[in-house]
Amino acid sequence: MSTDPIPSEADLTALPHSSRYAAESISAECTSQALRVLLVGPSLSILGGQAIQAERLLRQLRHDRRVVADFLAVNPELPRALRWMQRIKYVRTIVTSLAYWKHLMTMVPRFDVLHVLSASYWSFLLAPAPALAAAKLFRKKAILNYRSGEAADHLGRSSAARWLIRRFDQIVVPSGYLMDVFARFGLAATVIPNIVDFEQTRFRQRAPLLPRFLSNRNLEPLYNVGCTLRAYRLIADAYPEARLDIVGNGRERQKLEDLARELNLPNVTFHGQMPPTRMGEFYDAADIFLNSSDIDNMPTSLLEAQACGLPIASTEAGGIPYIVKHEETGLLVARNEPRALAAAAMRYLREPEFAARVIEAGRVAAEKYRWENVCVGWIHEYRRVAGRQ
Structure with missing residues (x-):
């Protein structure tokens, strides 16, 4: 299967930078009234949840006349001569x-509010911390949009991180799970969920369900895709015609490909990293979504699976129980238990009426992640921290 090129920083910031964008695209009257918001986060050259959410936010905000939005990549491309x-x-x-x-x-200096997307550990010090310093220097308001499932460990280990986070004007997290984690450290956070792009995620009725599985997580240790492979071995024993598509890349790819060969897994394809514009094809081709992460927050891939009509069999890591209700909108099992994961996946195949109820409940639950629902929270927070209420 051919792979489309991953969009670069230039693709993400397809519109000109803020001063030219405002001058060319928005009337002076509208610009004087609209809030100027600068999104600060990773570009799609680092393809992951943060970059995808940043791209979706920017694209939607640029169609909202209440906001003049632009993007600053924390991983900017250097001039061509220096990229080596x-x-x-x-x-x-x-x-x-x-x-x-x-x-x-x-x-x-050109903006009213900085919206700073954040991961944990060193990434926090390299990206959100300088953005906070710049906001204080130029007396701008700053919102920390913290998104890492490793928050509990990060905040527990780093008093410096807790001190810096308290200096932001507002903390926004995508899940009730992270809101609860922050509360344990005396940090108040507001929940504004992730965005699902319904233009790229088409719902398909699946009757009957077929043993066609999808895993869409980066191939990193915390996502424990090896557990998915071991569960699939058990599934393939019961359903020899089963198929598993693995989308994603990361440090563990070679190790996981070796494991697939060691387990003698049939019909498994590692597709590598795919741009968000291609993911609709993979959701549409699958019937059941598998996830076996050990650490997690609010994975967009699970929300997209629900929107597309894929029933979910997942571990109960981190914030997943906040977005997938066991036996209502999915099935949850303990971490690193491939037998339990396989049993959950096969239950959908063996109990079609139960699977149909889960699929419909998941589809309804995914509606809250449409932009028209999510934007209300962001516009409110921008206006509140800027004193425009």
Whole structure:
């Protein structure tokens, strides 16, 4: 299967930067009334949940006349003549950080509110921390949009992170799970959920369900895709015609491909990383979604699976029970239990009426993640922190 090129920072910021964008696209009267919001986060050259949500937010906000929105990548591309430096370990971090800081100094003064997407650990220090410093320097408001499922460990280990987070004007998280985690550290957070792009996720009625499975997670240790492979071995023993498509890439890809061969798994395809515009094809071709993460927050892939009509068999890691209700909108099992995961997946095949109820409940639950529902929360927070209520 051919792979479309992953969109770059240039694709994400297809419209010109803020000053030219405002001058060319919005009348002076509208610009004077609209809030200027700068999204700060990873570009799609680092394809993951943060980058996908940043792209969707930017695309939707640019159609909202209440907001003038632009994007600043925390991983900016260097000029062509200098890009070789970003291929060298350690040098890459230094030069990328310098370029990011430079863009902060030139772009932040033009905006009213910074919307800063955040992961944990070193990523937090390299990206949100400089954005906060720039906001304070230029007396701008800053919203921290923290998105990592590793929040409990991060906040527990780092007093510096807790101190910096308290300096933001508002904390927004995508799930009740993270809101509860932050509360344990005395940090109040507001929940605004992730966005599902319904233009790229088509619902399909599946009757009867076939043993066609999809895994769509990065191939990193915390997502434990190896558990999915071991569960699939048990499924394939019962359903020899079964098929498993694995979409994603990461440090564990070779290890997982080796495991698939060791387990002698039939009909397994590793497709590698796919841009969001291609994912609709994979959801449409599958009938059941498998997820076996050990650490998680609010995976967009599960929300998209519900929107497309795929019943979910997943571990109960982190925030997943906040978005998938066991035996109502999916089936949840303990972490790293391939037998339990396989049994949950096969229950859908053996109990079609139960599967149909779960699919319909999941489809209804996914509606809350439409942009027209999510945007109400973001516009409210932008206006509140900017004193425009």
